Amino acid sequence: MASEEARRRYWAEQLEQGYDLVQEIQEFPVAECGENFASLKEAAATSGVEMRFSTSPIAGQMERVFWLRKSLVADVIAIAQDMNERGWILKIEDGYRSLSMQKRLGAKPEIFDAILKKCVWENGGALPSVEQMFRRGSVLVANVPKVGTHMSGTAIDISVFRASDGTEVWRGNSYLEMSERTPMRSPFIEPEALENRLAITAILESHGFMHFPFEFWHYNKDDALGHILTGNPAPARFGPVHWNANSNTVTPVENPGQPLRPLPEIEREIHEAIARAS
């Protein structure tokens, strides 16, 4: 049984590495190719592959958008096909997020309270500084379009189930967990859960969908993060875009490095969260 201290140290190290990766994504070159979107649900129906899609609203109120860049949809269908062949069913938990969806997700008081709670735990009971909250928050909920790959239409959050009995291919926790068990290779999960995480990841990565090291459910492809994770220095072809669902056209986000919510606003929210806790 690992000590509380070891868990805290691991969590802090992972989140600091995550913060470094966030900086790296921000600086990475992107040459947006303008490719439009395709529907994952339609592609699944057409190909006859068995898939599931989340029915829960995002941040408790917004409908999820199961659309991705057109060329990536074929990869996801191939991934789902591979899973079917081994008796598994791919469930898409989340796909594209507009800037306003991401912004609303990050502004929820519940999110701030959850991050604050983890900071207090990390500090052995002491309230965090605004700086610490900001660093942790930047990794856990992207506040910059270029960093949050869901806004590029290149990312999926997933779970996996068994066709035979409908049970989840257990990864140690279900979708959306914020703890030292969340990083893909966390040493604090059961060996069987790690095996499942890595078996799932092998299928996704064989189709170019790379795993985000700090969340066991997130995979993305051909965006800035995808290039960093595969060691490809060429500019990425996909960056954050506004997607027009009526015309199915994309427009690059003008200032992809600009925070969705300005820093003073975040600072105020952090102060409010700390005040709620003290």
Ligand SMILES: [Zn+2]
């Ligand atoms: Zn994600």
